[in-house]
Amino acid sequence: MLHLEPEAKIFACSQSVYLAEKIAKEYGIPLGKITMSKYSDGEFQPSYEESIRGLRVFIVCSTFPTADNLMEMLLMIDAAKRASARHITAVIPYFGWARQDRKDKPRVPIGAKLVANLLDAAGATRVMTMDLHADQIQGFFEKPVDHLFASTIFLPYVKSLGLDNLTIASPDMGGSKRAYAYSKFLESDVVICYKQRKEANIIDTMELIGEVKGRNVILVDDMIDTGGTLAKAADLMIEKGALSVRAICTHAILSGDAYEKIEKSKLLELIVTDSIPLKKESKKIRVLSCAPLFAEVMHMVHHNNSISGKFIM
DSSP, X not given: OOOOOOOEEEEEOGGGHHHHHHHHHHHTSOBOXXXXXXXXXXXXXXXXXXXXXXXXXXXXXXXXXXXXHHHHHHHHXXXXXXXXXXXXXXXXXXXXXXXXXXXXXXXXXXXXXXXXXXXXXXXXXXXXXXXXXSGGGGGGOSSOEEEEOTHHHHHHHHHHHTOSSEEXXXXXXXXXXXXXXXXXXXXXXXXXXXXEEEETTEEEEEEEESOOTTOEEEEEEEEESSXXXXXXXXXXXXXXXXXXXXXXXXXXXXOTTHHHHHHHSSOSEEEEESSSOOSSOOTTEEEEOOHHHHHHHHHHHHTXXXXXXXXXX
């Protein structure tokens, strides 16, 4: 009897269809069909409109707020499990709740661990994500985690700019490891911003560790939320004599008045991925798609090929 490899199918949660369609196109298969029934009180129920018995199912969903995105992902995983899918991979380009990766004060949750438990309980057999807020979140899972790096997307673009006197910068102490990884690959200098906060999303003071005078600076971070840190860092660097300041941020959360802050700042350009859809267009924001990266890694995973070649830093 001929044993054929089980087929793969790609499905998407409601708010991630824009990205899943691009991933499916790059993969070379049509996006799977689902319907979403909604009740008047806001409850919803996903339904697969094609057989997935014995197949490998990829469910694409960035779990940015509201919590409906996460809940929809969990329901789709549960439905796939009960429909006898052989493998269920939760493809989460932006892993929401990841900033709650530890107890930073008494009586608070570890939200990232809770989400990992929920995905496991729902029935995910594998998780694929990109640029987690903290690398150790991988250890919250008992299932395999493919943690991709957006550097695979960003570094070719940075090299194409052909910048002289390049300096890589981290907007805070926590991102220094990422900045050093970029600088090692690009053979550039590194500077670090030291900031103190009054409260969440409000910066009290910021100081610069390193020299930026006469340099073209690129700030690197995993996400941009309110934009306050990057805007303040860019303004400070221009004051210190930097020739130009760009920023690379994988996940464009851009909440509140972030767009206005970016427009008014000294940032020349903000480069992001499409892991989260932009709320509006901006001349300063350039979007590089992560769809080819995810499609290629998903294809490798499905055919049991090594993905180590996709990690360039």
